[in-house]
Structure formats: structure tokens, C-alpha cells
Amino acid sequence: MKKIVIVYWSGSGNTETMAKSVAKGAGEGGGEVVIKPVGEATKDLVKGADALAFGCPAMGDEILEESEMEPFIASLGSAEVGGKALGLFGSYDWGDGKWMQDWVERMQGLGAKVDGTGIITQLEPSEEALSACYDLGKRLAG
Numbered sequence: 001m002k003k004i005v006i007v008y009w010s011g012s013g014n015t016e017t018m019a020k021s022v023a024k025g026a027g028e029g030g031g032e033v034v035i036k037p038v039g040e041a042t043k044d045l046v047k048g049a050d051a052l053a054f055g056c057p058a059m060g061d062e063i064l065e066e067s068e069m070e071p072f073i074a075s076l077g078s079a080e081v082g083g084k085a086l087g088l089f090g091s092y093d094w095g096d097g098k099w100m101q102d103w104v105e106r107m108q109g110l111g112a113k114v115d116g117t118g119i120i121t122q123l124e125p126s127e128e129a130l131s132a133c134y135d136l137g138k139r140l141a142g
């Protein structure tokens, strides 16, 4: 059974809703699922995963949330994410998704096998986005 670790930050709950859909898909896909808000996650948890999903909304000016998510992502290297399937997801509002494009490239730079181009949705997740999150979870578990 694959261990799927999902780590997210969410201020108003939109990205958290996406994280829960990823978890549902991964669980129903046969994975062992660990889902944590980033404040409760550790590098070792990420290192011990077979596949990963990280979620964070667009914050600041098209960047990751700065007090918890950015330092957590900055703490990771190829030892934690290299060669692993990794799904990225998050909610945004007025931007064009640049934060996600940058995040995908950054994680690819660490050697992660990033799933597609990341799942983004405007504000409260659409049904389509939640279904994409569910499918991501299933792929990660498969």
C-alpha cells in the first residue's frame, strides 16, 4: 500500500476543501493517507511518503503563504521529494495562476515528478476542481 502524504495551508478553507478531496481519492484508491495542515507537518513525514500532494492558495503577490508554507517548502530538498509523484493544488482569486506555475517549476527543480500543471480554482472550489483533486488522489495511490 502506498503512503500518500498531503500537506496544505488554507486561511479561509478553500484549499482545505481541495485537500480533503485529494485525501478521499487517495483513500478510495487504496492508499494509506496522512493529511496535515502545514503547521503540523514535518520534513520526515514528507521523506517517508511514497507520493505527495501539497496545497496552498495564491497569497502575497502570487507567492506561497509566507509564515508557514513558504518556510516549509524551502526546507525541502531532493532527499524529501526527488523522484516522487507530487500533486500541487490551491485556490486563488484575482490573479492568473502565476503562483502555481512558479511552484510547479520550483518542485520540478528539486526532482519531483509533478502531476500535470497543478490544480487551481477560483475561490470556493468548483465541482470540476474537486473532481480533479479526487482523481489526483487516486492517481497518487495507484
Ligand SMILES: Cc1cc2nc3c(=O)[nH]c(=O)nc-3n(C[C@H](O)[C@H](O)[C@H](O)COP(=O)(O)O)c2cc1C
Binding pocket: 009, 010, 011, 012, 013, 014, 015, 016, 057, 058, 059, 060, 061, 062, 063, 091, 092, 093, 094, 095, 096, 097, 122, 123, 124
Ligand atoms: C493576503 C492575501 C493575499 C492574496 N494574494 C493573492 C494573489 O496574489 N493572487 C490571487 O489570485 N489571489 C490572492 N489572494 C486570494 C486567495 O488566494 C483566495 O482568497 C483563496 O481562495 C484563499 O484560499 P484559502 O481559503 O484556502 O485560504 C490573496 C488573499 C489574501 C488574504
